[in-house]
Amino acid sequence: xxxxxxxxxxxxxxxxxxxxxxxxxxxxxxxxxxxxxxxxxxxxxxxxxxxxxxxxxxxxxxxxxxxxxxxxxxxxxxxxxxxxxxxxxxxxxxxxxxxxxxxxxxxxxxxxxxxxxxxxxxxxxxxxxxxxxxxxxxxxxxxxxxxxxxxxxxxxxxxxxxxxxxxxxxxxxxxxxxxxxxxxxxxxxxxxxxxxxxxxxxxxxxxxxxxxxxxxxxxxxxxxxxxxxxxxxxxxxxxxxxxxxxxxxxxxxxxxxxxxxxxxxxxxxxxxxxxxxxxxxxxxxxxxx
Amino acid sequence: xxxxxxxxxxxxxxxxxxxxxxxxxxxxxxxxxxxxxxxxxxxxxxxxxxxxxxxxxxxxxxxxxxxxxxxxxxxxxxxxxxxxxxxxxxxxxxxxxxxxxxxxxxxxxxxxxxxxxxxxxxxxxxxxxxxxxxxxxxxxxxxxxxxxxxxxxxxxxxxxxxxxxxxxxxxxxxxxxxxxxxxxxxxxxxxxxxxxxxxxxxxxxxxxxxxxxxxxxxxxxxxxxxxxxxxxxxxxxxxxxxxxxxxxxxxxxxxxxxxxxxxxxxxxxxxxxxxxxxxxxxxxxxxxxxxxxxxxxxxxxxxxxxxxxxxxxxxxxxxxxxxxxxxxxxxxxxxxxxxxxxxxxxxxxxxxxxxxxxxxxxxxxxxxxxxxxxxxxxxx
Numbered sequence: 001x002x003x004x005x006x007x008x009x010x011x012x013x014x015x016x017x018x019x020x021x022x023x024x025x026x027x028x029x030x031x032x033x034x035x036x037x038x039x040x041x042x043x044x045x046x047x048x049x050x051x052x053x054x055x056x057x058x059x060x061x062x063x064x065x066x067x068x069x070x071x072x073x074x075x076x077x078x079x080x081x082x083x084x085x086x087x088x089x090x091x092x093x094x095x096x097x098x099x100x101x102x103x104x105x106x107x108x109x110x111x112x113x114x115x116x117x118x119x120x121x122x123x124x125x126x127x128x129x130x131x132x133x134x135x136x137x138x139x140x141x142x143x144x145x146x147x148x149x150x151x152x153x154x155x156x157x158x159x160x161x162x163x164x165x166x167x168x169x170x171x172x173x174x175x176x177x178x179x180x181x182x183x184x185x186x187x188x189x190x191x192x193x194x195x196x197x198x199x200x201x202x203x204x205x206x207x208x209x210x211x212x213x214x215x216x217x218x219x220x221x222x223x224x225x226x227x228x229x230x231x232x233x234x235x236x237x238x239x240x241x242x243x244x245x246x247x248x249x250x251x252x253x254x255x256x257x258x259x260x261x262x263x264x265x266x267x268x269x270x271x272x273x274x275x276x277x278x279x280x281x282x283x284x285x286x287x288x289x
Numbered sequence: 290x291x292x293x294x295x296x297x298x299x300x301x302x303x304x305x306x307x308x309x310x311x312x313x314x315x316x317x318x319x320x321x322x323x324x325x326x327x328x329x330x331x332x333x334x335x336x337x338x339x340x341x342x343x344x345x346x347x348x349x350x351x352x353x354x355x356x357x358x359x360x361x362x363x364x365x366x367x368x369x370x371x372x373x374x375x376x377x378x379x380x381x382x383x384x385x386x387x388x389x390x391x392x393x394x395x396x397x398x399x400x401x402x403x404x405x406x407x408x409x410x411x412x413x414x415x416x417x418x419x420x421x422x423x424x425x426x427x428x429x430x431x432x433x434x435x436x437x438x439x440x441x442x443x444x445x446x447x448x449x450x451x452x453x454x455x456x457x458x459x460x461x462x463x464x465x466x467x468x469x470x471x472x473x474x475x476x477x478x479x480x481x482x483x484x485x486x487x488x489x490x491x492x493x494x495x496x497x498x499x500x501x502x503x504x505x506x507x508x509x510x511x512x513x514x515x516x517x518x519x520x521x522x523x524x525x526x527x528x529x530x531x532x533x534x535x536x537x538x539x540x541x542x543x544x545x546x547x548x549x550x551x552x553x554x555x556x557x558x559x560x561x562x563x564x565x566x567x568x569x570x571x572x573x574x575x576x577x578x579x580x581x582x583x584x585x586x587x588x589x590x591x592x593x594x595x596x597x598x599x600x601x602x603x604x605x606x607x608x609x610x611x612x613x614x615x616x617x618x619x620x621x622x623x624x625x626x627x628x629x630x631x632x633x634x635x636x637x638x639x640x641x642x643x644x645x646x647x648x649x650x651x652x653x654x655x656x657x658x659x660x661x662x663x664x665x666x667x668x669x
Contacts, residue, residue: 101500101502101503102473106432110401139604154551154553155548156547156548156550158550159602159604160656180549183400212398235554238536238557245534245569246532248501250549276557279656
């Protein structure tokens with residue numbers, strides 16, 4: 001049993017009638033994910049790829065006993081759509097959009113915690129448990145089923161890593177796109193306990209980057225609670241200060257806060273194996289397996 | 290988006306937050322036109338996107354119109370930390386009795402706004418935190434539209450703000466917090482927050498940093514986005530929805546990739562081998578061959594660039610589109626060395642297109658191999 005999504009996940013796609021929503025619903029169905037309903041306000045009563053569309057998350061959830069939702073909605077509508085999913089009590093909410101205002105995410109982050117639901121993303125490729133199900137837009141053919149858990153702020157660094165693993169015969173248990181924004185719905189430290197408890201996961205790979213202090217917080221959690229080996233890569237060592245490197249969250253403050261050095265030091269102290277590059281992650285996995 | 294000072298004062302004024310009033314001018318003629326509107330003595334402040342302008346001579350005073358013209362012209366011809374001064378902000382000089390510090394910012398750790406106040410100001414806040422921690426209060430604010438009384442009371446008690454200023458201070462904080470929330474600020478800072486001779490609080494200088502992702506909610510601010518950078522390549526890239534990032538002035542390599550993480554990884558590996566990246570360009574997802582050709586032309590315009598490393602792991606981005614873009618831009622980039630790594634969607638079709646191109650393209654299979662090729666070509 002994978003912890004976030006699995007063959008028994010009953011997924012809603014919010015924004016299913018949009019170009020991206022429809023395309024990726026088709027991809028998710030092809031991968032074997034149970035997409036049970038779509039939601040687009042004003043399009044209730046129609047169908048997309050044979051899947052019924054509703055005006056509200058509540059109706060979709062009640063009719064189809066859905067237990068997860070993925071949001072293919074533009075960033076300016078993310079707050080409203082995620083708010084609706086949280087208040088409907090959908091236990092797992094995955095957000096994709098890049099470019100969500102940080103004040104919106106600040107409110108959603110705390111609201112999801114208060115309501116006891118799990119929010120993943122945004123600026124994320126979603127979640128995949130290879131061979132079982134996926135919710136998001138990741139190119140699933142580069143993933144393989146296996147025993148390494150991966151979570152990443154960056155999509156491209158994660159793709160590079162899992163593809164290298166696949167070509168070397170190593171697969172993943174679950175891969176989570178934590179997302180590249182300043183405030184994620186769930187942090188590395190929020191997700192670590194799931195990998196620790198997951199019977200399918202033997203090794204945990206954390207792909208972080210400059211900016212913020214989630215890696216430092218994760219280091220503390222690893223030191224206190226994680227028994228499985230952890231490998232970490234921090235991207236952005238040579239990025240100039242006070243410059244956003246593309247991801248809204250990937251920025252080192254003028255006073256040096258959020259530097260790769262601070263993150264690597266904290267993780268190393270917690271006993272984490274530090275990788276210098278994506279290839280180095282592969283080398284460390286091979287050593288630990 | 291970090292607003293220039295005069296723009297921050299405009300935002301403060303719109304919320305009736307007491308602040309310095311003044312006028313902007315970009316030329317000596319514009320300064321002349323203002324002369325009749327001013328009450329002397331005045332202060333003239335360079336509008337540049339950097340700290341330390343006071344020390345650099347970017348803030349000066351004038352007692353009359355003649356002096357105003359001389360000083361303004363001086364500042365408008367100045368460069369502060371390599372940034373040319375395009376604008377000055379001119380206002381009535383204020384007699385300062387006390388300088389303090391106030392800001393609201395986003396604490397990424399707790400994911401809450403944080404209020405920082407100090408009864409000492411006018412210098413860098415980190416300096417105050419180090420030298421005078423007793424005069425500084427830092428408090429997390431429970432997320433919500435209002436600034437609670439207990440938060441302000443804590444700040445007042447911690448810093449020992451004098452009773453005569455407390456009511457004004459509460460109002461001031463509430464207004465600045467409203468600005469912080471309504472204008473989607475990452476930072477709303479007043480330094481110095483001054484008390485004038487009459488005992489009134491006033492923002493003498495302000496910094497506002499607005500979340501780029503929220504600029505669609507603030508079209509009146511977004512309009513001024515382009516006045517902040519002097520780098521024409523950043524602006525040109527922006528007009529095509531690309532992100533152009535200047536990295537190291539002294540470098541000679543440009544990195545083009547389709548994602549922030551991949552750009553950072555490429556720069557890290559290249560730097561580790563002792564080479565230097567001068568700029569990077571993020572294509573984002575799903576770029577077409579026309580757009581890729583534009584991206585190549587943009588980085589090729591940087592005279593520092595002699596080598597372009599294209600590193601693509603295509604999901605939504607298709608390798609055949611990348612190859613098409615290279616082909617279409619060859620005449621503009623033929624002077625540059627090209628190292629290309631393609632992986633992912635339509636990789637083989639992309640490589641086939643590139644193989645038909647006569648010229649010295651270096652095709653590599655993998656990020657590591659790409660960095661190796663870069664190093665070999667530079668005899669490193």
